[in-house]
Amino acid sequence: MANLSGRLVVVADGRAVDVEQASGGRFPADPQAIYSRWAEFRAWADQADLSGASAFDPADLGSPAPAPRQLFAIGLGAEAGRLLRGRAEHQRRAER
Numbered sequence: 001m002a003n004l005s006g007r008l009v010v011v012a013d014g015r016a017v018d019v020e021q022a023s024g025g026r027f028p029a030d031p032q033a034i035y036s037r038w039a040e041f042r043a044w045a046d047q048a049d050l051s052g053a054s055a056f057d058p059a060d061l062g063s064p065a066p067a068p069r070q071l072f073a074i075g076l077g078a079e080a081g082r083l084l085r086g087r088a089e090h091q092r093r094a095e096r
Contacts, residue, residue: 001045003031003062010045015053022048032067 001019002011008015008031019041020029027034027041080090 001034001041001064003064003066005060006062006066007031008034009037009056010050011047012050012053013089014055015050016056017048017050017053019045022050031062031064034092035065 002009002016004016007029008019008027010019010022018029019027019034023044026044027037
């Protein structure tokens with residue numbers, strides 16, 4: 001599944017099928033909305049007729065989760081940052 005210009009699509013063999021159209025409206029066009037119905041969507045997608053797939057420009061692909069419920073980040077303390085910067089400087093010197 002993918003987000004193509006803000007619409008939920010299934011991508012197969014480099015071509016995309018609009019999920020709302022292919023499912024006869026059973027599933028919405030909103031890519032984010034599919035996660036609450038994931039098991040139902042997967043069952044449908046496994047047997048869906050994808051013969052109406054069309055070519056698309058990869059530049060039109062967006063985030064598959066445009067509004068994620070959770071976000072994870074990793075931060076480094078000052079000491080860890082100094083160690084990593086020192087390691088990078090050491091590697092640059094070694095490559096010269």
